[in-house]
Amino acid sequence: MPIETRIANATPAVSVTARGETVPVGTSNADAADDPAIWRNAADPAASLIIGTDKKAGLYVYGLDGKVRDFLDAGRVNNVDLKDGVTINGTSGILVVASDRNDPLNAKLALFRLDPASAKLTALGTVAGGAGEAYGVCMYRDTAGVYAFIVLKDGTINQIALDTAGGAASGTIVRTMKLGTQSEGCAADDRTGRLYVAEEDVGLWRFDASAAGGLTPAKIAAADGKNIVADAEGVAIAAIGEAQGYVVVSSQGDNAYTLYRIADESYVGRFRIAAGVVGGTEETDGIELMLGDFGPAYPGGLFIAQDGFNAAGAQNFKLVAWNDIKASLGL
Template identity: 65%
Template sequence: MRLEIMAIVPLALLGGCVEGRSSMSLSPAPTVAVTAVAETEAVATRNADAADDPAIWRNAGDPQASLIVATDKKAGLYVYGLDGAKRSFIDAGRVNNVDLRDDVRIGGRAGILVVASDRSDPAHGNLALFRLDPVAARLEALGKIPALAGEAYGLCLYRAADALYAFLVMKDGTIGQIALDLEGATPQGRLVRTLHLASQAEGCVADDRSGRLYVAEEDVGIWRFDAGAAGPVEATAVAKVDRVRLFDDVEGLAIVPEGADGGYLVASSQGDNAYAVWQLVDEEYVGRFRIEAGAVDGTQETDGIEIAVGDFGPAYPRGLLVAQDGDNAPAAQNFKLVSWADVERALGRHPSERVAPE
């Protein structure tokens, strides 16, 4: 079903709506501040909106040797170390969003799969696939999979029991779910279903544990779909653009998993340079934070975000948040690295500071 009219959605579903009051008359919700620990080298494309979306590979054996893969949507893909230094670059054209999964069978052997939305042809969106070599910190191009008509925009991966899927979000709000077949010499994909939002969308993230897909419709809000290939296609509203908790444009989405199906959903509230957080289980609003200047400058107009939990070394003991910085003047755009423990602490969610119920 194509969702055309927001007014038909019950207000109770649109987290952030305040009954009886126009959001235009309200002030933004309280917003706490954190600072970045480090930043990446700037992308090479200057004087343009170029850096866009990151993905994180955690090296379980040596967390400080973990890697960040990030897009320059005018040119290709960078691989960075946790010190922010560029380890490599691959000329991949106009790749916009990126995601990865570890321990994937690629051509008969296990590897790290990186997939990006390829918008080089504005009339037809493709998936661009790569293998990440974690030792050399380099990407090897595997090929492209034709996907949907139109301009490719957002991208996220979903690992189900039966297959590995890519969700490709087209600029007009169409979302294609593509089953990936990586066993042969050339990657193949099969479109298994199509979902729809009514206007421009980009950011998406899928929860492999619960089988939920979250998509950001930029001027409207955040929607949830069943990620199963045979699941219903209707969308459920999670949060609306109310200019209190969530501002347009709604951009990158990330999940912070805890336990079997808990944790948080984090969204880039690009319109006011902030990030909004909801619980995953009940989708209750948690709070907002900004990345302000500290050891390095803060972030503005963030597009893509990614969060990975676990030990990434002393600077990131509980996880790593990577956020695109849309204004890194006088240099070109880049990405900021934030300790997830700092965000938890600022929001009053750090485990050591939680008060046990009486």
């Protein structure tokens, strides 16, 4: 179906503009930039960092000014997530996990430590993620430990218990779930114990994130060509309080982003990122969102979206203030 028809059928979306953007990834004229993750510097919010994947080449570290602080050649890493306060080689640190598809038949997790002072990544090794092509990844932490969910291209979701206490990466698959078709984006909510996964042509699902949880998902929303226009891609969480907030999914088919309320999973609204000081976004894969102070430009929170058609020729990531999204949607 032509994109004009898909947009015409879709639920209307309000427009916001990005306040910043990253330097394009190094792989030009290709579908390369894919997924971001955010580390918030509580002591100096404006010095927070962004991790972004070039799925043909490796991992970038950006400042909020969009400039490259580091690049690590990690090969074909697709999605990325991180957790602060994880024990790494006996000390608390920032653990970065990427879905590694250098071997398309055998998925892996590639683990790294992020040094917030130097903005450098250090490789910790890889962990087996199951048979199949690695696609999505998201991290989760509860009282039992730290986990990564790796979403394989065929819709298999493996939950992996991670151990970096000794420095080197190790992990064990503790649970396997399955969606029927190609899936990628995911986000896990430490507060509520919920895992959200986007099945590209079907819609948004919710699982119990506990390692002892059930295997059957609940459908939150269908990719019906209205609120979500296939593909359903990136997933992010706006965490408010102990259990409130929103789940956001990239409605890639009509260049929009759709919000659902966490409390009752009801539809909230949709927005697009239009051209302004920097360009807009199209065909977004990965998204990330974190609320809180990120300095003068992003005082209420930061939303990041991959831009599939950046005018510079190579794809990049657009940075949007959560306050602008809130105001546009009347939240």
